[in-house]
């Protein structure tokens with residue numbers, strides 16, 4: 001057997017799907033990631049981006065990145081541990097720690113690496129990680145890298161979480177949960193999770209990739225939304241959504257951060273975050289603090305969008321956030337919807353099994369603060385037409 005055999009058969013499968021017009025991945029955008037983008041020469045309304053606050057196009061964020069390139073160059077050519085730490089890494093870490101009210105923070109090169117490094121470092125042989133079934137893939141991969149065990153409970157099922165916690169009185173336990181679940185836009189039941197963690201001596205880590213800049217009175221995320229910033233032991237985040245660039249971090253107690261910095265392989269054995277990205281993230285944090293009106297506009301757009309889809313008759317699940325799933329059910333119908341929406345000038349992403357459970361294929365939509373009412377109305381018209389054509393709404 002040739003190890004490449006699977007690649008050939010996979011290629012054939014992809015080609016069949018492409019011929020049937022059901023392939024909506026790796027689409028080539030030739031513009032910035034704004035409320036509208038250019039796809040194959042056509043202007044489309046972008047409803048599939050995580051640029052919640054619209055900061056990827058902000059002049060101050062771009063200027064900060066350019067200034068950092070001028071001073072530090074385009075990269076650090078090494079790991080944080082050795083030659084790759086520059087002064088702005090540490091300044092950003094202090095800024096993040098203070099933003100979240102934690103003792104310390106450490107910055108990784110992506111959010112995925114933050115999860116891999118932190119989980120692998122903490123979940124040692126004598127420990128167990130406990131996950132929601134809808135947690136992000138990077139959490140699962142972190143658990144696979146770790147020497148400790150991991151157990152998953154059905155989505156937001158607190159009884160099952162308690163059953164698992166009860167079974168492991170002697171082990172160190174880390175409950176890992178998304179603040180906002182990335183596909184369906186619903187929230188973790190943090191109050192209950194924190195209370196169970198207290199009862200059974202577990203620690204709580206919240207992956208707030210989608211919550212930062214979005215949730216809470218000051219945009220500090222899902223923990224702030226529930227007034228549980230102190231009770232959540234580790235806040236993990238990424239710069240690839242509201243923070244307008246790439247990169248990731250954890251914020252926690254100082255000894256925990258120091259330990260992860262010295263044991264997390266995704267930090268130790270990978271080059272540090274490039275200076276322009278450090279500067280972009282730092283500026284985006286400052287804007288989040290200084291301009292709450294962006295978040296307020298995001299929420300006005302989110303409510304308008306969610307209510308609009310509901311009143312057309314679409315199933316939007318349990319979303320209460322700027323991520324709104326349009327649950328279609330069957331994968332083929334989901335691709336059909338995507339096809340019509342592209343024709344009508346709307347970019348959305350199809351999410352089909354195994355990324356979601358069988359029978360729960362969906363279109364993942366998400367709004368930005370920078371969408372105008374007119375753009376959202378036009379997108380609703382497109383959804384109405386596409387939904388009727390595909391026989392999903394009447």
Ligand SMILES: Cc1ncc(COP(=O)(O)O)c(C=O)c1O
Nearest residue numbers: 110111112136138182209238240
């Ligand atoms: C919930 C969640 N965690 C982690 C990540 C990984 O972040 P990054 O894109 O910075 O690697 C993502 C992004 O896809 C995410 O949605």
